[in-house]
Amino acid sequence: MMRYFITLSYDGTHFHGWQVQPNGVSIQGELQKALSLILREDIAITGAGRTDAGVHASMMIAHFDCDKEFDRDQLCYKLNRLLPQDIAIRQIEQVGEDLHARFSAVSRTYHYYVHTYKSPFLHHYSCELHYELDFQKMNEAAKILTEYDDFGAFCKSHSDVKTTLCKVTRAKWVELREGEWFFEITANRFLRNMVRAVVGTLVEVGRGRLSLDDFRHVIEGKRRTEAGESMPGNALFLVDIKY
Numbered sequence: 001m002m003r004y005f006i007t008l009s010y011d012g013t014h015f016h017g018w019q020v021q022p023n024g025v026s027i028q029g030e031l032q033k034a035l036s037l038i039l040r041e042d043i044a045i046t047g048a049g050r051t052d053a054g055v056h057a058s059m060m061i062a063h064f065d066c067d068k069e070f071d072r073d074q075l076c077y078k079l080n081r082l083l084p085q086d087i088a089i090r091q092i093e094q095v096g097e098d099l100h101a102r103f104s105a106v107s108r109t110y111h112y113y114v115h116t117y118k119s120p121f122l123h124h125y126s127c128e129l130h131y132e133l134d135f136q137k138m139n140e141a142a143k144i145l146t147e148y149d150d151f152g153a154f155c156k157s158h159s160d161v162k163t164t165l166c167k168v169t170r171a172k173w174v175e176l177r178e179g180e181w182f183f184e185i186t187a188n189r190f191l192r193n194m195v196r197a198v199v200g201t202l203v204e205v206g207r208g209r210l211s212l213d214d215f216r217h218v219i220e221g222k223r224r225t226e227a228g229e230s231m232p233g234n235a236l237f238l239v240d241i242k243y
Contacts, residue, residue, distance in 0.1 A: 005101065006064070008057075008089050015054075017104065019047075025149055030084065039075075046100070046103050049108060050192075055237070059241060061105070072092040077088075107186050107240075110184070110185055112183040112237075113182045114127045114235065116180075133206035137205055137206060142173060145171040145185070151191060154193070154198050154227055155194060166194070167187055170185045185198065196231045200229045
């Protein structure tokens with residue numbers, strides 16, 4: 001049995017997230033269906049993460065096991081012909097059997113995009129905000145994230161995660177151009193809905209509704225009800241995974 005890593009990207013707009021859903025179309029489901037059809041055997045795919053409904057990935061890694069010989073470039077070509085336009089396969093490579101797309105990853109990076117003016121070209125992939133934001137203060141708050149390792153305050157309520165411990169190594173706001181920003185965050189792992197909750201809480205800091213001390217108290221309190229609202233998923237992108 002040989003193991004293969006697939007590097008892909010996708011627009012999550014029309015999907016119910018990465019993970020296979022009983023009553024919804026998923027990226028994992030579409031990929032498994034296409035691979036199984038081409039390779040003529042049931043193929044199970046394991047992704048590096050589980051993006052939520054509407055969330056995108058400019059880079060996702062997934063693995064599958066197969067004992068058949070095949071041309072990787074040809075399989076990549078056939079998958080791209082068969083899969084919907086929203087999913088693109090970049091490469092397929094053979095890896096060691098001990099490598100795992102999810103558990104072998106040492107870091108993941110997300111970007112969350114916001115803009116502060118009306119634009120017909122941004123609203124599909126960026127969150128439009130209609131109030132003044134202090135991005136310098138938001139960056140000061142973002143740095144605080146690297147000082148903690150328990151992010152229960154930003155975990156979706158009633159989530160079945162066994163631990164809320166994460167190590168955030170990078171968190172900052174970056175200005176693309178006037179009125180357009182993205183929040184970049186890198187960690188060894190992320191909780192369900194974590195990035196969108198973090199961004200929502202940082203926006204509260206930027207609006208002057210939370211001080212830096214208040215932001216610390218939110219993290220230390222570990223209660224989702226004290227953090228900001230979860231931001232829309234359409235502006236969130238998984239952009240990098242390191243092994």
